[in-house]
Amino acid sequence: MRNDFDFAPLYRSSIGFDRVFNLLNAQRFQAVDTWPPYDIVKAGEDDYRITMAVAGFGEDDLSVTHERNVLVIAGTKAEKEDAQYLHHGIAGRSFERRFELADHVKVLGASLKNGLLSVQLKREIPEEMKPRRIAIGTGESQQVEEQTASLQIEGEKQVA
Template sequence: MTKPTFGTHPFLLGFDELERLVERTVRTGNDGYPPYNIEQTGEAGFRITLAVAGFAEADLSITLEDRQLVIRGRSQDDDARVYLHRGIAARQFQRAFVLADGVEVSGATLEHGLLHVDLQRSAPENVVKTIRIETGAQSDARTSRKE
């Protein structure tokens, strides 16, 4: 007997995409660069802060791709500079965060070498819908009218 996976459990209809979401989250990489914080800014607000010292606004891009927030940084090397010691990392990076349904990006700011991305979760609407139950005769009549 095989154990059903999370997405194939009979009580979780339509949640098969959840397994793919978890796999995609694992594949986003565990590189520690750049370091980041995630904080709660209110009852429905979050802020992701990345330490991006040495990156200008033009070197950074933020995109939302299929519920995945992707932050990329590409620094341009200045060939005119001669470094005696280079301790500030200036390599390119890509950080990805998977957002839940209803979470939207409300803004982004760059200040003092920190990139702040603000997120807001909208409250889901409670929807109650009554489903009409048809008898077999009504269903047969509807089928014969379509033919």
């Protein structure tokens, strides 16, 4: 039996968050996989870094893919069948880790150093999406501003 949270009351006061609510419900039913270990660091106001411990993996064994709102980090390592281990404590198994990214989060790059894979992320909000102040005016002042703007545009066309 599946017990979803009821987000119906939130739908009354929010628009466009359907994806977030669906993600919250989906996360409850995913198996928890703790390997490989990773950190998510907020390095600045809009800067983030994911650091993952991938000891034993080389650059050719790892892939970092940015799909729409999803960052996929995968590692595949060919196993040596001729080796006879007396103790096998270093995990070298294949993995795939998915990170859900918010809108407008870009992957800047990735680096591998000392067995740590670091992926740099940055949130870049377009100018048209940033908050802006809307002037409140009467209908008369708005019409005057529109006429002034159109006169300026026509004047610029004549000069050009």
